[in-house]
Amino acid sequence: MTYLGEGWDSTAVLAGGWVRRRPRRPEIGPQLVRETVIMPWLAPRLPLPVPVPEVLSSSPVVVRHRLVPGEQPPELTAAMGRQLGEFLLALHAAPVEEAVRLGVGPRTLPVERFRAEVRVPGGEELLARLGGLPADTLVHGDLGPEHVLGRDGVLTGVIDFGDVHIGDAAIDLAWALNSAPPEFADALAETYGVTDALRERAVIWHQLGPWHEVLHGNDVGDRDLTKIGLAGVQSRLQTWVPRT
Template identity: 30%
Template sequence: MVRSALALAALATTAVPGLDVVATRPPQATSSEYQTTGLLDAGGRSWVVRAPLTTAAGAALEGEVALLSQLVREVDEGRLPFDVARPVGFAELPEGGRAMVHRALVGRPLELEELTAGPGLSAALGRAIAAFHELDAAVIADAGLPVYDPDAYRKRRLAEVDEAARTGRVPAALLNRWEHALEDVKLWRFRPTPVHGDLAPEHVLVTDGRVSAMLGLTDAHVGDPAEDLAWLQASAPEESLDAIEEAYALARTESADETLMERALLVSELALARWLLHGVRTGEATVVEDATEMLHQLADEVTDAPEIGAREPAPGWAYEPDETDAAGQIDEPDEAVGDDPEADDPDAEQPDTEPDGDDAPVEPDSAGATEDLHLGTKLPDFLAEREDDSETR
């Protein structure tokens, strides 16, 4: 049920006793699964209320809430160098599910054009992703979210390719390329890690050249870390990739994964197959036709490209499968970004006014996705001209 911004504001006052809302403000976003509205209270503080629009979205939001309770501790204890949403209250919805209210997070959505060569935001982003991957897998498992070993993950992706093949719309060259990669044993010797699962520019907030927060954790799980790097390999400026990958590798404490970026390439290509399947499952003919066109364009792009996994791994990257503890911490984590302990109390005195510019709190809508359909911005950048059409996803 889609509600007006004022109706969501009313829900927020129910969820957080004493919250005196004086205005609605950005973000004002509605996706197929969530509705999000920003609020301003009488004390000048910014809030965000997010309500699920489907039963599946409601269940996913509950999983995210359980995870956030774990992640807040990781932030406060310095194991994550960025903040996450801190739920303050909930309002039951008549149709089922709950709306969640939290203080707006500091920062603005990442713009890929900001990623450049060398140290700076590119390296900060690599370290931030690595910090999430360094978390103990129990953080995810204890929240009741999925845990996949390499073979289970590989079989899920292979089943996805098989389903896409049955549509008759995927070029044979792509099917052969993907199946060869999925059957290449050396690609799948990775250690499962906590994975965000839906990283995209709107889910990464930045300020002062660093990552200040991560959003949209409804698809978090333990699985292939390549998922969280695929969107960058596909869409980030090419000159920024070395800085991102180097910072990421240096921030990981375990022996590195020599085929990580090869799998990331595969994940970015498979996003097109998922887009096709989304259109088939929902009966959206325009999506099916668009995905079909993009798949044929991708087939042309990779005609002369080496097979996935054929390139030599970066020097020094070697996985040691006999290690049992994948969890670790970066040696020198950045200072954690956390809210004031009194932030949960809307009546507590908070003299700071809203920051301007890069420091303004922003909470883009976390559109969410089904467990098997992580679309986000994982489409290759050569499809950027279709950006307007892709907003319907």
């Protein structure tokens, strides 16, 4: 058995080609079980492998899925950008009504906690921009470089669907358009058909990312994580471009 590490919500080990995940907190158990319902329905619709978990134990909650091949790519190329663009087109085309019937819903942002715990210049302006953002698409919800796998110059999978929800398609474009290498970002944008409106909303979601890091650092008592999150909040707020 090989220990794979832990995220904010779960720990993972590898045993006999299976990844076993356990919740780090009791409230995460239902989230893991929900993945065992939504992912078997979603996976056949997608052009890249994704985890398809099953319940191994109900008490305590343990789920398992076959290991998705690949590692975090050392370089993100234009070809990979096109692959991820095709992946997101397929994901965002999934029928929302069916996803809702399977238990997927919208995500409520902790705006009041943001306001109370992340006090930085320009923060209130960003929070004001959250109002009215669409919630009409099935989204991954936490798409970043650590969740995109590749090997031999191509993408081989996308992992970690714990935050899948009905939300704004732009949240899945936030990292790729604002932090990834230009050749990767440009290829993804062309393949996906990114509009000016999507690009503008992707900036909002990109700026909001470190706010969650601050709250998580506060929740677990990790002052270093909170400091890193605050530095990220301040840095990303400098990228805001006013609407014209």
